Amino acid sequence: MIKNYFLRGCVVMFLGVAGAAQAQLRVETYGVGATQIPIAIAGFADETAAPQQVTAVIKADLARSGYFKIIDTGNVMSETTPVNYGEWKGRGADALVIGSVQRLADGRYDVRYRLLDTIKAANLSGFSQTAGPDRLRVAAHKIADDIYEKLIGVRGSFATRIAYVTKSGPEYRLEVADSDGEGTQVALRSNEPIISPAWSPDGTRVAYVSFEQKKPVVYVQDLTNRQRTVIANYRGSNSAPSWSPDGTKLALALSRNGYTQVYTVNADGTNLRQLTNTNGIETEPQFSADGQSIYFTSDRGGGPQIYRMSASGGDAQRVTFNGSYNISPRVSPDGKSLAYISRREGRFQLYLLDIASGQELRLSDTSRDESPSFSPNGKYIMYATESGRRGSLAVVSVDGRVKHQLTTQAGDIREPTWGPFMK
Missing domain, CATH: 2.120.10.30 (TolB, C-terminal domain)
Structure with missing residues (x-):
C-alpha cells in the first residue's frame, strides 16, 4: 500500500x-477569516432583466473567501445613486457596492460598479466592462476580484x-x-x-x-x-x-x-x-x-x-x-x-x-x-x-x-x- x-x-x-x-x-463553505470586513452589496440596477444576477455571484465569491461579512441591503442602487454614508455606516457596513447592468443594442451588457468606503465617505474603486450574456459570471468575478484586492490588499482569484x-x-x-x-x-x-x-x-x-x-x-x-x-x-x-x-x-x-x-x-x-x-x-x-x-x-x-x-x-x-x-x-x-x-x-x-x-x-x-x-x-x-x-x-x-x-x-x-x- x-x-x-x-x-x-x-x-x-x-x-x-x-x-x-x-x-x-456544489460549494459548501466552513469557517471564516481571522477578521471579517462587513460589506453591503446592493442589487444592481436593471440586473433582473439579465440572464445572470451579477450581485449573487459577487456575494457568493466574497462569502466563500471567508474574509467578508455580507450585509443584505434590500436595496437596488445604481452607480449614480446618491449615497448617505452615515446611514450605511450606522447599519454596520464598512463598504458599499453599487452598480448597474444595462443591455446594449448588440445584445451584450454594460456592467458598471462602484466600491465605496462608508467610514471615510469616499470612492474606493469602480469600473465598467462589456460582457456577452455568457460572460456575465466572469464580469461578476472580476468585480469580486477588485473588491477583494482593494479591501484585503491581495489580488483576488x-x-x-x-x-x-x-x-x-x-x-x-x-x-x-x-x-x-x-x-x-x-x-x-x-x-x-x-x-x-x-x-x-x-x-x-x-x-x-x-x-x-x-x-x-x-x-x-x-x-x-x-x-x-x-x-x-x-x-x-x-x-x-x-x-x-x-x-x-x-x-x-x-x-x-x-x-x-x-x-x-x-x-x-x-x-x-x-x-x-x-x-x-x-x-x-x-x-x-x-x-x-x-x-x-x-x-x-x-x-x-x-x-x-x-x-x-x-x-x-x-x-x-x-x-x-x-x-x-x-x-x-x-x-x-x-x-x-x-x-x-x-x-x-x-x-x-x-x-x-x-x-x-x-x-x-x-x-x-x-x-x-x-x-x-x-x-x-x-x-x-x-x-x-x-x-x-x-x-x-x-x-x-x-x-x-x-x-x-x-x-x-x-x-x-x-x-x-x-x-
Missing part, C-alpha cells in the same frame, strides 16, 4: 467509483479557472470550470484514465497524462482549438508533467531507462534532458516560483521525502524532515511555502511548510488527501479528498481558517489544478 501510494506520482489509476452524468460542482478529472461510469473527463465550479466545459473524454493535469502559465494550455494508448503518455492540449501535442511517449511510464514559470519547458517523471527519474523537455516535446540519475524513484517534479530550482519526491533516503535541486540538475537537498512519508510538493506563487501530502498515523493529509523557517502547519482534517494546488494569489490551496466514499475537491486558506468543499451529486472528481491569473 505504501509503495503503491507513492508510485501514484509516477503512474496512478483513478481510484473513483462509477458515478452519474456530468454535473456542476475569483476570475480564474480550475481543471480536474471526473469519472462517471466508464468515462473519464478532463473538465475546466470557473473557480467556483460553474461554467463546466469538457476538454477531453476517454474510456481510459486521465491524470495529473497542469495549467500552462498563460492559462491557454493544459498538460496531462492519458492512458488511451494503454500506457501513460504526456500530452499538452490547447484549450482554444483543442489541438494537442504528444510531449512524452517513451518506453515505460511517462508522467507527472509540470510547467516552468515562463512556459517554455515541462518537468516530467520518466522510466524510459528503468528507474523513474526527473527530466525536462521543451513545451513542444523537443530537447529531452535527464536531471536525476539514482537507483530510486524520483518523481512529481515542480519548478520553483523563480524557475531556478525543481522540487521533487524521492525515496533515495529509504522513504519518500521532498528534495530540491537546481533546474539544471545536480546535487539535491532534502526539504521535508517531519514525518517519514511526504509526497506531492507544490510551491506557492511567492516561492516561500511548500504544500504537500504527508502520511502520519495512517492518514494522508495536507500540510504547508514555511521553507525558510521549516515550520509546518496541517491544513486538513480528512484522511485521503491528494494533489494540492495553490490559487494564483497564494491565499488558498485546492486538493482532492473523499466525501461519502466519493472523490471531491476541497479548498482551504493557507492559515487553515477558511474551508470549502466542491462536490457533485454523484461521481468522482480528482486531480485538481488551479489555473493562473488571466490577462
Whole structure:
C-alpha cells in the first residue's frame, strides 16, 4: 500500500467509483477569516432583466473567501445613486457596492460598479466592462476580484479557472470550470484514465497524462482549438508533467531507462534532458516560483521525502524532515511555502511548510488527501479528498481558517489544478 501510494506520482489509476452524468460542482463553505470586513452589496440596477444576477455571484465569491461579512441591503442602487454614508455606516457596513447592468443594442451588457468606503465617505474603486450574456459570471468575478484586492490588499482569484478529472461510469473527463465550479466545459473524454493535469502559465494550455494508448503518455492540449501535442511517449511510464514559470519547458517523471527519474523537455516535446540519475524513484517534479530550482519526491533516503535541486540538475537537498512519508510538493506563487501530502498515523493529509523557517502547519482534517494546488494569489490551496466514499475537491486558506468543499451529486472528481491569473 505504501509503495503503491507513492508510485501514484509516477503512474496512478483513478481510484473513483462509477458515478452519474456530468454535473456542476456544489460549494459548501466552513469557517471564516481571522477578521471579517462587513460589506453591503446592493442589487444592481436593471440586473433582473439579465440572464445572470451579477450581485449573487459577487456575494457568493466574497462569502466563500471567508474574509467578508455580507450585509443584505434590500436595496437596488445604481452607480449614480446618491449615497448617505452615515446611514450605511450606522447599519454596520464598512463598504458599499453599487452598480448597474444595462443591455446594449448588440445584445451584450454594460456592467458598471462602484466600491465605496462608508467610514471615510469616499470612492474606493469602480469600473465598467462589456460582457456577452455568457460572460456575465466572469464580469461578476472580476468585480469580486477588485473588491477583494482593494479591501484585503491581495489580488483576488475569483476570475480564474480550475481543471480536474471526473469519472462517471466508464468515462473519464478532463473538465475546466470557473473557480467556483460553474461554467463546466469538457476538454477531453476517454474510456481510459486521465491524470495529473497542469495549467500552462498563460492559462491557454493544459498538460496531462492519458492512458488511451494503454500506457501513460504526456500530452499538452490547447484549450482554444483543442489541438494537442504528444510531449512524452517513451518506453515505460511517462508522467507527472509540470510547467516552468515562463512556459517554455515541462518537468516530467520518466522510466524510459528503468528507474523513474526527473527530466525536462521543451513545451513542444523537443530537447529531452535527464536531471536525476539514482537507483530510486524520483518523481512529481515542480519548478520553483523563480524557475531556478525543481522540487521533487524521492525515496533515495529509504522513504519518500521532498528534495530540491537546481533546474539544471545536480546535487539535491532534502526539504521535508517531519514525518517519514511526504509526497506531492507544490510551491506557492511567492516561492516561500511548500504544500504537500504527508502520511502520519495512517492518514494522508495536507500540510504547508514555511521553507525558510521549516515550520509546518496541517491544513486538513480528512484522511485521503491528494494533489494540492495553490490559487494564483497564494491565499488558498485546492486538493482532492473523499466525501461519502466519493472523490471531491476541497479548498482551504493557507492559515487553515477558511474551508470549502466542491462536490457533485454523484461521481468522482480528482486531480485538481488551479489555473493562473488571466490577462
